[in-house]
Amino acid sequence: MDRDRLLEFDDDAPPPGESPWVAGAGPGRDLTIVEHDPRWAEQYADLAGRIRRALCAVALRIEHVGSTSVSGLPAKPIVDVDVTVPDPDDEAAYVPALEAAGFVLAVREPWWQGHRLLRHADPRANVHVFGPEAAEPQRHLIFREWLRTHPQDRERYAAAKRAAAAAGGHVMEYNARKQEVLREILVRAINRAG
Numbered sequence: 001m002d003r004d005r006l007l008e009f010d011d012d013a014p015p016p017g018e019s020p021w022v023a024g025a026g027p028g029r030d031l032t033i034v035e036h037d038p039r040w041a042e043q044y045a046d047l048a049g050r051i052r053r054a055l056c057a058v059a060l061r062i063e064h065v066g067s068t069s070v071s072g073l074p075a076k077p078i079v080d081v082d083v084t085v086p087d088p089d090d091e092a093a094y095v096p097a098l099e100a101a102g103f104v105l106a107v108r109e110p111w112w113q114g115h116r117l118l119r120h121a122d123p124r125a126n127v128h129v130f131g132p133e134a135a136e137p138q139r140h141l142i143f144r145e146w147l148r149t150h151p152q153d154r155e156r157y158a159a160a161k162r163a164a165a166a167a168g169g170h171v172m173e174y175n176a177r178k179q180e181v182l183r184e185i186l187v188r189a190i191n192r193a194g
Contacts, residue, residue, distance in 0.1 A: 005135050006142070006190045009183065015111055025106035025119075027170040033074050033162055040068040043079050043123035051083060051127065054101040058094050060084040060132060065140035067161065070147045074158050076165075079125040082137045088114035088129050103127055139186060146189035153185045 014020055021027075044064040051062055066080030067073045085094050088110075095105055098118050107117035113134040118127040130137050147154045157178075164177035 003190060003193075006139060007187060008135070010112065012111060014109070018111070020107045020109045020112075022105050022108055025104075027172045028078075029170045030076065031165040031168065031171065031174050032076060033165045034077055035074050036070075036072050037068075037077065038071075040075075040077075040079055043125070044069070044081065047079060047081055047120065047123065047125050047127070050101050051081070051098070054097040055083070055085070055094055058085055058097075060086065061137075063137065063141060065128075065137070065144055066126075069144050070154065072151075073147060073154055074161065076171075077124060079123060080140075081125060081127045082140055083127055083129050084132055084134075084137060085129055086132065088116055088131045088134075091116070094129065098127070139190070142189050142193055143182070143186050146185065146192075153188075157181060157185060 041064070048062045048064070051059055061082070061084040063082045064079070065082050067075030068077070068079045083094075087093070091105075091108075095116070095118070099105065103118040103120050105116065106119050107115065109115040109117075113136050114129075114131045115134075115136070116129040118129070119125065120127065128137075147157060160178040160181035164174045167173070167177055
């Protein structure tokens with residue numbers, strides 16, 4: 001994916017009358033930040049296995065992303081997983097299989113890179129589904145690798161996360177409060193990656 005596309009942040013609001021939340025779902029309110037837990041890698045491995053068994057060849061790629069994927073980075077104890085499928089708008093190809101494996105569809109955002117979000121209760125997880133052309137999963141990987149190898153930025157991002165969580169509210173507000181620091185680090189990482 002070219003650098004210019006990775007640097008185009010498409011933060012469009014939902015179209016008029018649309019909500020990203022499926023019926024009965026809404027943003028989480030648990031903003032507890034804990035120190036890094038090595039068990040998160042094991043939880044990811046378990047989740048990835050469940051997803052692979054449920055989706056077989058439909059899952060083109062499964063990645064551990066987000067703060068739980070970076071050793072030494074404090075995080076909300078919710079494992080983030082990116083799953084790439086051929087067509088995220090074809091929910092029949094993956095949503096029923098994931099629901100049968102214990103995942104629950106919470107977000108449907110066809111206007112934003114085809115994004116879907118499914119939640120899992122034990123272990124707690126957010127599974128983000130995108131198509132192969134989406135820029136966001138690539139950004140997630142660049143950010144993850146950068147934080148793994150740049151301790152100063154890891155600490156800066158940790159401080160932003162703690163400050164954002166301390167302000168309370170729900171997860172979307174938390175994400176917005178830490179976004180400036182996240183984007184500044186991410187843009188630098190993308191530019192360095194070429």
